[in-house]
Amino acid sequence: MGKTKFVKVAVEERLPRFGWVIAEAENAEISTVLFSPDSNEDKFKLKYKFFLEIVPDREDEMRELLEEYVQAIENETIIVKENEDNDGWENFGGRFYDKAKKLLNELKQ
Incomplete structure (x- = not known):
């Protein structure tokens, strides 16, 4: 894999893929969260405002x-x-x- 970087994605824009993500809550608290669309999609939408996604750095x-x-x-x-x-x-x-x-x-x- 080449160079990568993190981008901040709004939860209202879209949800992360399955797996561990770094997320920022409404109160600005940063957490590492295991996201699974099957088990906690609604909970994630309510609690978190942003998450970080790894993307190629071009x-x-x-x-x-x-x-x-x-x-x-x-x-x-x-x-x-x-x-x-x-x-x-x-x-x-x-x-x-x-x-x-x-x-x-x-x-x-």
Whole structure:
């Protein structure tokens, strides 16, 4: 398994899969709980507000993709087409480039 991270999931959004989970109650108390949809689904919904779920951490892949995109625009190996009916560089491609560059700078800090 590659890199993973925990994400906070609201119980009102969905319930965890079967197994041990780290959950936060309404009173902010954190517990390790064995969750089983068959035995304690309603009880879990009443007591807990959030749970932590382990998911793949794709940060490195996203960073590499953004760096490749920014580099391609800066080296003009891809061109962000200006749309005459739109607002030139401020079109989607330009805004995406600016956001990608900003995010990469923030990740480096």
